Amino acid sequence: MISDRERSGIGMTSARTRERLIERLKEEGIRSEAVLNRIREVPRHLFVDEALSSRAYEDTALPIGHGQTISQPYVVARMTEAVIADGRPSKVLEIGTGCGYQTAILAGLADTVFSVERLGPLLRRARELLGSLGIRNVRFRHGDGWEGWKSHAPYDAIIVTAAPPETPQALLGQLAEGGRLIIPVGPRSHQELLTITRRGDQFEEQLIGHVIFVPLLPGLD
Numbered sequence: 001m002i003s004d005r006e007r008s009g010i011g012m013t014s015a016r017t018r019e020r021l022i023e024r025l026k027e028e029g030i031r032s033e034a035v036l037n038r039i040r041e042v043p044r045h046l047f048v049d050e051a052l053s054s055r056a057y058e059d060t061a062l063p064i065g066h067g068q069t070i071s072q073p074y075v076v077a078r079m080t081e082a083v084i085a086d087g088r089p090s091k092v093l094e095i096g097t098g099c100g101y102q103t104a105i106l107a108g109l110a111d112t113v114f115s116v117e118r119l120g121p122l123l124r125r126a127r128e129l130l131g132s133l134g135i136r137n138v139r140f141r142h143g144d145g146w147e148g149w150k151s152h153a154p155y156d157a158i159i160v161t162a163a164p165p166e167t168p169q170a171l172l173g174q175l176a177e178g179g180r181l182i183i184p185v186g187p188r189s190h191q192e193l194l195t196i197t198r199r200g201d202q203f204e205e206q207l208i209g210h211v212i213f214v215p216l217l218p219g220l221d
């Protein structure tokens, strides 16, 4: 349950604290007003453990249990900018729901978000939290992200928030024409964040930057 006190965001989670994060993201080069507004709107402190809520508006990744992390706001912002670069997507597939923060950001900027997570407890928590925030345009699946979510394909965008050593072929196959896959690829220590755009049978690759994500693991837990 979320108390009124949490909902209103008191103290370290105040509007001023949130605004400082927005300023910081602008300084770091985030330009999309739509993305900045959505980050301003979504209460990140509700997605982390209460003990960490005073740090929720720092531009940093934080632990969410089960050895996983909530992504750094800058990285969420950059990836979301890439998702909406061609306008509002109708269908977005997200691999790695985690605490559901990136999911909540996307839900305000796309018609429908499909989100796949391999850890059941994280998925349940994310589903409950998004429900309590009144977010209704997300479909969740307890599944293996390496396989995507074929029955709802093709997607205008696919965003992967855990890093595989190489791009999963199934995800390329589930992109719509002109659709884009935003994905960190590489070994555990450092990865390249890529946008891969489908042009017929060809895939155009563009480097966004360097990042560190938890690994995209095989199979269900």
Ligand code: SAH
Pocket (backbone or CB within 6 Å): 068, 069, 070, 071, 095, 096, 097, 098, 099, 100, 101, 102, 103, 116, 117, 118, 119, 122, 143, 144, 145, 146, 161, 162, 214, 215, 216, 217, 218, 219
């Ligand atoms: N977007 C999340 C980031 C979560 S961390 C957020 O904003 O909080 C990455 C997540 O990917 C973890 O929850 C992890 O369990 C999940 N994951 C790793 N391998 C996976 C796979 N094969 N299929 C689905 N989810 C996977």
